[in-house]
Amino acid sequence: MNNLSEKHDEKIRNNRILLFGIIVSVVIGTIGFALGMKGINRDILMKDMQINSMIDEIGQIKQENQYLYQNLLLNRNAVTESFKILHNSFEEFSSKGEKEIAVLSDRFAKAKDDLKAAVIKNDRLAKEIGLQNYPEDIFTILILGTNQNLTDTIVLAVVNPSKKTITLVSIPRDLYVNGRKINEIYSAYGIRKFKQDITRISGVRIDKYIIISLESFKKVIDILGGIDLYVYKNIVDPYFPTAENGYKEYSIKKGSHHMNGNDALMYVRSRKTTNDFDRSKRQHQVIQAVRVKVKMLDLLSSIDKAIEIYKTIARDVKTNIDVFEALSYLKNYQNYAIESGNVISTSNFLYSTKNSRGQYILLPKAGDYLNIKQSISTLIRE
Numbered sequence: 001m002n003n004l005s006e007k008h009d010e011k012i013r014n015n016r017i018l019l020f021g022i023i024v025s026v027v028i029g030t031i032g033f034a035l036g037m038k039g040i041n042r043d044i045l046m047k048d049m050q051i052n053s054m055i056d057e058i059g060q061i062k063q064e065n066q067y068l069y070q071n072l073l074l075n076r077n078a079v080t081e082s083f084k085i086l087h088n089s090f091e092e093f094s095s096k097g098e099k100e101i102a103v104l105s106d107r108f109a110k111a112k113d114d115l116k117a118a119v120i121k122n123d124r125l126a127k128e129i130g131l132q133n134y135p136e137d138i139f140t141i142l143i144l145g146t147n148q149n150l151t152d153t154i155v156l157a158v159v160n161p162s163k164k165t166i167t168l169v170s171i172p173r174d175l176y177v178n179g180r181k182i183n184e185i186y187s188a189y190g191i192r193k194f195k196q197d198i199t200r201i202s203g204v205r206i207d208k209y210i211i212i213s214l215e216s217f218k219k220v221i222d223i224l225g226g227i228d229l230y231v232y233k234n235i236v237d238p239y240f241p242t243a244e245n246g247y248k249e250y251s252i253k254k255g256s257h258h259m260n261g262n263d264a265l266m267y268v269r270s271r272k273t274t275n276d277f278d279r280s281k282r283q284h285q286v287i288q289a290v291r292v293k294v295k296m297l298d299l300l301s302s303i304d305k306a307i308e309i310y311k312t313i314a315r316d317v318k319t320n321i322d323v324f325e326a327l328s329y330l331k332n333y334q335n336y337a338i339e340s341g342n343v344i345s346t347s348n349f350l351y352s353t354k355n356s357r358g359q360y361i362l363l364p365k366a367g368d369y370l371n372i373k374q375s376i377s378t379l380i381r382e
Helices: 002-131 182-189 191-202 214-223 261-269 276-297 303-314 323-333 370-381
Strands: 139-147 150-160 165-170 208-213 227-231 235-241 247-252 255-259 317-319 337-343 350-354 360-364
Touching: 139 191, 139 214, 150 182, 150 191, 150 276, 150 370, 165 276, 165 370, 182 191, 191 208, 191 370, 208 214, 214 261, 214 303, 227 276, 235 261, 247 261, 255 261, 261 276, 276 337, 303 317, 303 323
Parallel strands: 139 208, 165 337
Antiparallel strands: 139 150, 150 165, 208 317, 227 255, 235 247, 350 360
């Protein structure tokens, strides 16, 4: 009995131990499970936090990407706009560059032309300076024929003792000088200015002058007893001016003629059916005829008669030649050859045009008087 009781007690004790073990195991398992669940929850929370963090990072990255994309669009637009501006600037620069190059090219061409013109002008000035070196014995007399206030006859007589010649050169009354016709200068400024302008045109200094009016011209011819000359062609002029501001016909036939003062005046003044240049040549003829007539009168053998004629002429003529100078010229130059027919005209150095007032005027073809000076220099020296 006792053994059974002991076995029964031991069995109960073993069951209690087993139950306690189970309970302990359950408790431990529960505690382990709880602890495991807590770890899992912590891991889940961490993962969740990581996921949320990643979501936030992705959101930020997405925002950053959107920002970058927007910036990219802005930059692309800016680049496009910059390219357009650059393109337009290039086009504008190219256009301006072409214009500036054209302007610079024009300026260069103008500077080149100016330099060329300056060289030519300098060369022409050098030549003019050289032309002014006339021999000391060259002597000039300016002969002016006045009609009211105008000097319509302008003849330069150049005496060259080395050649024993007197060269006559006519300058046309319509030559335009400093804004006016040359035949107006004497009346406006006097003989001094007139001499300066003749020197400027001819390159020859003016030593003496004789100014004779239409009436004085007739008196001089009549005092000498008339002149003889040869008319080279018929002249018929229905518009010869009269003293009453009208017209009459003047005509003369080809051949030899003896002329008094009035005849000689009409012969040298007629121009309507010829021209001023032909008239200048006729004036040279009359000067030659007067010189011949003076020589024929042999005034040097009768000084009293010569002085009387001089005094009569001097009353109607303006001149800076006194009686003794006139007699010395007559003595020294009476046998010199007269070279006439030299007329500055449109057939050589001038061209005709009109000024702003519609006046007929003459201007030098070369733009200056160098060619005229060279021509006169050649006539005088050679």
